[in-house]
Amino acid sequence: MTRPALAYAAAAIFLIAAAGVSALVGAADLNPLATIAAMLDKIPFVRLPSSLSPIDRAVLFQIRLPRIVLGILVGGLLSVAGAGYQGVFRNPLVDSGMLGSSAGAGLGATVAVVYLGGIGPSAVPIAAFVGSLAGVAVAALAGAVGTARGPVGNGTATLLLAGVAVGMFLTAAQTYILQRSTQVLQQVYAWLLGSLSGASWQQVTEILPYAVISVLIILAHGRHIDVLSVGDDEARALGMNPALVRGIVVAACALAAASAVAVSGLIGFVGIVVPHVVRRLAGTSYRLVLPLSLLTGAGFLVLADTVARTVLSPAELPIGVVTALAGSPAFVWILRATRAVGT
Amino acid sequence: MTALAVRELAVDLDRTPVLHGVNCAAAPGGWLALIGPNGAGKTTLLRATAGLVPYRGVILLGGTDIRSLRLRERARLVAYVPQQPVLPPSMTVEEYVLLGRTPHLGYLGGPGRRDREQAAAALARLDVTRFAARRLASLSGGERQRVVLARALAAEPRVLLLDEPTSMLDIGHQQQVLELVDGLRRDGGLTVLSTLHDLTTAGQYADEVVLLDSGHVAAAGPASDVLTADLVARVYAARVTVTVGPDSRPIVTPRRPG
Numbered sequence: 001m002t003r004p005a006l007a008y009a010a011a012a013i014f015l016i017a018a019a020g021v022s023a024l025v026g027a028a029d030l031n032p033l034a035t036i037a038a039m040l041d042k043i044p045f046v047r048l049p050s051s052l053s054p055i056d057r058a059v060l061f062q063i064r065l066p067r068i069v070l071g072i073l074v075g076g077l078l079s080v081a082g083a084g085y086q087g088v089f090r091n092p093l094v095d096s097g098m099l100g101s102s103a104g105a106g107l108g109a110t111v112a113v114v115y116l117g118g119i120g121p122s123a124v125p126i127a128a129f130v131g132s133l134a135g136v137a138v139a140a141l142a143g144a145v146g147t148a149r150g151p152v153g154n155g156t157a158t159l160l161l162a163g164v165a166v167g168m169f170l171t172a173a174q175t176y177i178l179q180r181s182t183q184v185l186q187q188v189y190a191w192l193l194g195s196l197s198g199a200s201w202q203q204v205t206e207i208l209p210y211a212v213i214s215v216l217i218i219l220a221h222g223r224h225i226d227v228l229s230v231g232d233d234e235a236r237a238l239g240m241n242p243a244l245v246r247g248i249v250v251a252a253c254a255l256a257a258a259s260a261v262a263v264s265g266l267i268g269f270v271g272i273v274v275p276h277v278v279r280r281l282a283g284t285s286y287r288l289v290l291p292l293s294l295l296t297g298a299g300f301l302v303l304a305d306t307v308a309r310t311v312l313s314p315a316e317l318p319i320g321v322v323t324a325l326a327g328s329p330a331f332v333w334i335l336r337a338t339r340a341v342g343t
Numbered sequence: 344m345t346a347l348a349v350r351e352l353a354v355d356l357d358r359t360p361v362l363h364g365v366n367c368a369a370a371p372g373g374w375l376a377l378i379g380p381n382g383a384g385k386t387t388l389l390r391a392t393a394g395l396v397p398y399r400g401v402i403l404l405g406g407t408d409i410r411s412l413r414l415r416e417r418a419r420l421v422a423y424v425p426q427q428p429v430l431p432p433s434m435t436v437e438e439y440v441l442l443g444r445t446p447h448l449g450y451l452g453g454p455g456r457r458d459r460e461q462a463a464a465a466l467a468r469l470d471v472t473r474f475a476a477r478r479l480a481s482l483s484g485g486e487r488q489r490v491v492l493a494r495a496l497a498a499e500p501r502v503l504l505l506d507e508p509t510s511m512l513d514i515g516h517q518q519q520v521l522e523l524v525d526g527l528r529r530d531g532g533l534t535v536l537s538t539l540h541d542l543t544t545a546g547q548y549a550d551e552v553v554l555l556d557s558g559h560v561a562a563a564g565p566a567s568d569v570l571t572a573d574l575v576a577r578v579y580a581a582r583v584t585v586t587v588g589p590d591s592r593p594i595v596t597p598r599r600p601g
Contacts, residue, residue, distance in 0.1 A: 230442065239417065
């Protein structure tokens with residue numbers, strides 16, 4: 001088997017194993033064989049009798065499976081968006097939450113909880129989605145203005161710095177609103193730390209169109225990101241428009257991250273750690289890194305969510321805490337490793 | 344018919360004029376060398392031809408104004424090798440050379456059989472096939488330069504722009520690379536426009552030399568006309584002796600004062 005085929009196989013097995021473990025583990029103790037039989041029975045043209053009770057069936061199909069599928073979507077989206085950003089900015093430390101995305105979502109969710117509580121629970125995901133996209137748009141606009149006035153050929157650094165500045169501004173606004181309305185502090189914080197506990201098939205179908213569109217656009221640009229790795233000048237001399245490619249990929253990544261954030265809150269580190277591990281194991285061509293990040297990130301988040309809902313059962317740990325606890329040491333390791341390679 | 348013609352080229356960088364009304368031309372299969380002191384505008388002329396900086400004036404490729412060409416069309420005709428190319432350290436030589444096919448690929452297309460064949464041919468042409476699977480970080484200076492040239496050739500360009508192709512190389516590897524380029528233009532009809540800081544080398548390889556001074560053409564023509572002790576002294580503020588070598592090309596030797 002070739003190296004790419006091997007990498008795809010490993011990532012697919014990891015994802016299937018993570019989903020399988022997650023389906024079997026939890027507060028309701030489902031019989032493993034009966035659970036697997038019940039799931040295989042759902043495949044068209046497959047008929048398998050299962051001894052699962054109606055209650056267990058409901059647990060499996062209405063609670064665990066939507067949560068697993070949502071975890072797959074969120075983990076895949078965050079990872080592929082992180083990988084896409086890292087590629088177009090030629091910087092392994094850029095995360096899907098940067099460029100004002102997480103800060104915009106946080107502000108949006110806070111505003112929804114504090115001021116739009118009357119509309120109902122659906123206000124939070126929509127506000128987070130809109131806030132996330134608006135954050136990136138403002139950062140991109142600020143970056144474009146900065147590049148136009150600034151020295152030549154500094155576009156990516158300027159855009160990143162603008163993203164940091166916009167993020168700080170939005171976070172400050174959010175902190176101020178929170179400080180004025182401490183009675184909702186816990187509700188907002190629960191959202192900020194990320195969770196898949198409210199997962200439903202409805203959430204899956206709501207973000208699916210955005211997920212599919214953004215992922216298809218990102219995956220279609222693997223080759224372009226590889227060309228960008230020789231720098232904007234040489235990419236342009238090779239007949240590519242670096243600013244155009246960067247704009248398209250950033251927009252698609254922003255859409256992917258916003259879709260994930262809307263249903264899960266802020267889940268850090270996935271977007272940095274997963275693509276880095278993939279690059280380590282499968283090489284640096286983004287034609288491979290992007291799809292492998294999608295698969296591996298999906299598996300990683302499903303595993304993290306399984307840990308989040310089982311270690312303190314029946315209480316739940318916020319998934320953002322789990323990914324950060326695993327992610328922070330990995331982040332330090334990345335810092336060391338990237339210095340060693342000299343990129 | 345010229346392969347490359349530059350007319351009244353003017354470029355401002357950061358509002359500072361760098362080139363003022365430069366004219367020069369290269370015949371098909373010719374080698375035009377740009378020489379001149381640091382900051383004379385040599386690299387800027389190359390970058391304008393590669394479409395990397397805005398300019399006033401006209402640049403013609405085989406009679407076609409490059410402004411009328413789309414980015415990809417121009418990239419198929421002109422390959423550009425900067426003085427310090429960016430070599431992604433963990434990319435393999437093969438992947439890197441295949442990047443040279445970018446101008447021939449559609450927006451959503453990937454490299455096909457013909458692209459791989461052309462990349463393989465470029466690797467073979469520069470005798471680097473045996474390290475196709477190596478990572479770029481592991482290459483020596485001479486190997487890097489050949490790999491970068493292979494990437495440029497993989498695009499099947501008609502004009503090759505080389506910015507100081509030998510500045511990082513020892514004298515042996517300098518000769519090796521320059522002989523390779525010379526062979527490519529003799530066999531393939533490739534037109535070469537290069538900057539070269541070593542005046543003797545420029546005289547040995549180029550059939551036309553353009554001496555730039557503060558963004559103006561100070562002299563142009565065969566090496567024996569341009570490389571005179573007086574002109575070099577005036578433009579570079581350098582003390583040199585110019586002698587005639589066995590191939591009747593000028594040899595420029597630096598001289599200590601006194």
